[in-house]
Amino acid sequence: DSGVTQTPKHLITATGQRVTLRCSPRSGDLSVYWYQQSLDQGLQFLIQYYNGEERAKGNILERFSAQQFPDLHSELNLSSLELGDSALYFCASSAGLDSRRGTDTQYFGPGTRLTVL
Amino acid sequence: GEDVEQSLFLSVREGDSSVINCTYTDSSSTYLYWYKQEPGAGLQLLTYIFSNMDMKQDQRLTVLLNKKDKHLSLRIADTQTGDSAIYFCAPTGRRALTFGSGTRLQVQP
Numbered sequence: 124d125s126g127v128t129q130t131p132k133h134l135i136t137a138t139g140q141r142v143t144l145r146c147s148p149r150s151g152d153l154s155v156y157w158y159q160q161s162l163d164q165g166l167q168f169l170i171q172y173y174n175g176e177e178r179a180k181g182n183i184l185e186r187f188s189a190q191q192f193p194d195l196h197s198e199l200n201l202s203s204l205e206l207g208d209s210a211l212y213f214c215a216s217s218a219g220l221d222s223r224r225g226t227d228t229q230y231f232g233p234g235t236r237l238t239v240l
Numbered sequence: 241g242e243d244v245e246q247s248l249f250l251s252v253r254e255g256d257s258s259v260i261n262c263t264y265t266d267s268s269s270t271y272l273y274w275y276k277q278e279p280g281a282g283l284q285l286l287t288y289i290f291s292n293m294d295m296k297q298d299q300r301l302t303v304l305l306n307k308k309d310k311h312l313s314l315r316i317a318d319t320q321t322g323d324s325a326i327y328f329c330a331p332t333g334r335r336a337l338t339f340g341s342g343t344r345l346q347v348q349p
Contacts, residue, residue: 125282156337166283166328166339213282229337231275231283 148216262329
């Protein structure tokens with residue numbers, strides 16, 4: 124158990140809908156990362172937050188957004204869902220002490236499996 | 241951006257050693273990680289190596305780094321059926337981890 128929790132575990136929805144995925148980082152971690160894992164694209168970095176502020180952006184679509192709240196939990200919002208958005212979405216957290224230099228070990232949650240029908 | 245390449249599949253017999261290879265392009269990577277993903281599960285941190293090291297040993301795991309060739313390998317000694325999983329190499333990039341495609345390790349009893 125990494126200490127990172129994600130809810131829900133599974134989510135089934137229809138095209139055009141909007142969903143929210145939630146992540147609680149390990150106790151004391153300030154950084155949260157979101158990744159998407161799909162069969163054709165592999166594991167892709169989406170976005171990072173550090174202590175409530177966006178720190179880095181990866182291959183995140185405009186239809187997707189995220190935020191990190193004062194209690195450090197994070198939510199990933201996916202809207203206007205398409206079939207191709209079906210994937211596993213992982214959250215990871217790190218202490219964030221030295222995250223600019225990339226020396227920060229990330230611990231992953233169990234993921235949310237999103238199925239868009 | 242960073243490119244990370246791994247072979248897709250490796251099959252070994254129980255008790256043998258497994259060697260999973262990874263090549264990367266970003267020479268500024270300071271930490272290089274190995275993660276394990278079992279079916280239906282998240283990514284579990286296995287080990288990592290600093291870029292100024294050549295080798296790191298952690299019980300059955302040995303990580304070798306050839307910084308000049310940008311080549312990283314993970315050796316699992318005495319491979320067990322419980323080691324069957326996908327193994328991801330992940331050098332730190334400028335922003336976050338960049339993952340290889342993963343190597344599926346199949347351990348035959």
